[in-house]
Amino acid sequence: MSSAATGLTADLVVPRYGDAALSDVLPSVLAALGLPGERDVLALAPLEVACVLLVDGLGWDLLRAHRTEAPFLNGLADDADREGGTGRGRITAGFPTTTTTSLTSLGVGAPAGEHGMTGYQMIDPETGHVLNALQWDLQRGPHPHEWQPMATTLERAESAGVAVTTIAPAEFAGTGLTEAALRGGNYLGLAADDEYGPIVRTVLDGGGRGPALAYLYHGTLDRTGHTVGVASQQWRDELRRVDRLAAEIAAALPAGAALLVTADHGMVDIDRSQLVDVADQPALQVGVRALAGEGRCRYVHATRGADRDVLSIWRDELEDGFCVLSRAETIDAGLLGPVVTPAAAARIGDVVVLARGAGAVFDRRVDAARVRNLVGQHGSLTPAETYIPLLQYRADSWAGSRADPRVG
Numbered sequence: 001m002s003s004a005a006t007g008l009t010a011d012l013v014v015p016r017y018g019d020a021a022l023s024d025v026l027p028s029v030l031a032a033l034g035l036p037g038e039r040d041v042l043a044l045a046p047l048e049v050a051c052v053l054l055v056d057g058l059g060w061d062l063l064r065a066h067r068t069e070a071p072f073l074n075g076l077a078d079d080a081d082r083e084g085g086t087g088r089g090r091i092t093a094g095f096p097t098t099t100t101t102s103l104t105s106l107g108v109g110a111p112a113g114e115h116g117m118t119g120y121q122m123i124d125p126e127t128g129h130v131l132n133a134l135q136w137d138l139q140r141g142p143h144p145h146e147w148q149p150m151a152t153t154l155e156r157a158e159s160a161g162v163a164v165t166t167i168a169p170a171e172f173a174g175t176g177l178t179e180a181a182l183r184g185g186n187y188l189g190l191a192a193d194d195e196y197g198p199i200v201r202t203v204l205d206g207g208g209r210g211p212a213l214a215y216l217y218h219g220t221l222d223r224t225g226h227t228v229g230v231a232s233q234q235w236r237d238e239l240r241r242v243d244r245l246a247a248e249i250a251a252a253l254p255a256g257a258a259l260l261v262t263a264d265h266g267m268v269d270i271d272r273s274q275l276v277d278v279a280d281q282p283a284l285q286v287g288v289r290a291l292a293g294e295g296r297c298r299y300v301h302a303t304r305g306a307d308r309d310v311l312s313i314w315r316d317e318l319e320d321g322f323c324v325l326s327r328a329e330t331i332d333a334g335l336l337g338p339v340v341t342p343a344a345a346a347r348i349g350d351v352v353v354l355a356r357g358a359g360a361v362f363d364r365r366v367d368a369a370r371v372r373n374l375v376g377q378h379g380s381l382t383p384a385e386t387y388i389p390l391l392q393y394r395a396d397s398w399a400g401s402r403a404d405p406r407v408g
Helices: 003-010 022-032 060-064 071-082 099-108 153-159 176-181 193-204 220-228 233-252 307-317 327-332 342-347
Strands: 049-055 089-092 121-123 130-132 163-169 186-190 212-218 258-262 275-277 288-294 297-302 322-326 351-355 360-362 387-394
Touching: 022 049, 022 089, 022 099, 022 153, 022 212, 022 258, 049 193, 049 233, 060 071, 060 387, 071 089, 071 233, 071 387, 099 153, 099 176, 121 297, 121 342, 130 288, 153 163, 153 212, 163 193, 186 193, 193 212, 193 233, 212 233, 220 233, 233 258, 297 307, 307 322, 307 351, 322 327, 327 351, 351 360
Parallel strands: 049 212, 049 258, 163 186, 163 212, 275 360
Antiparallel strands: 089 387, 121 130, 121 288, 258 387, 288 297, 297 351, 322 351
């Protein structure tokens, strides 16, 4: 490992793939449900019915800093600590810490080096176009099943006879990201947050149908953080609503079912004085053919033969507040996981720029103002962005737990 890649570990977190990472969650759940060939690296107790709730943007540090706003979820975290780490409590997201990559890592059960969904924006090596995974044009863009060809955990579970249901906002049904990351099973689209509890009970109360798995996605906390920041009263109010929602889902579970609560990344509020606009930095434009990724994890694609020069220039210009790695150093540091396919390698930059502090790298010539002006952001590997919860609640085990869903 190079000295630059080694320096990454000083203040940035290398994901714990195969030990305690988001990509380990659903394979562990499937193993606990009794599916052969799945690895339960999280040591979950055997399950018949499982509900996995992913709260977009709920970082571990943020959760633990807001005990008053989230008594139920923090009670589950306290339970994990008191039981000596049962259920891990705190795990890591993958690299980069962004929704596109994390949902795919969760859905496929593998890091980005294998599934190839390497960021919010990814360059298509065949066309040179930049694919925005949250605005996927299914008519003009690549087919999601070709861009991400690995079978998902939901498909594997369904093939093994598990009743699989995704419960998420109706607007995400059939999108490119959903098809790439979470295809498989039935999709129940919701119009409002208050539908989660009742529909979970209906879906999971199988009456002897056999093993069942429900995956739930909740995205309002993330949107609030992006808009007004995680230090805002609005964000704290939204966390209260998320906590109540999680408690309501727990209370709605049929006897013997388990709820696991996790997230795709944390979030930090940006310091506008630490923003770098490439449009104002002529040196940062030399030898660059395209930018992808996002502000806190920028992929810099160089013109042919210019990758070393671009690496050197970006390191010199961004020595404060950023970690600048080559593609090889990024892979050698294990950020993409132990296996990196040629397709995944090509979709990250020749140069990878990670924010260490509260800054970000944008280019107003290509990045929309609404993206540049986000207050809360993520993508890098700071502890606040990388550490996420994995909290467990069993419907028959509330007695004696401080995480009683009937309270608060």
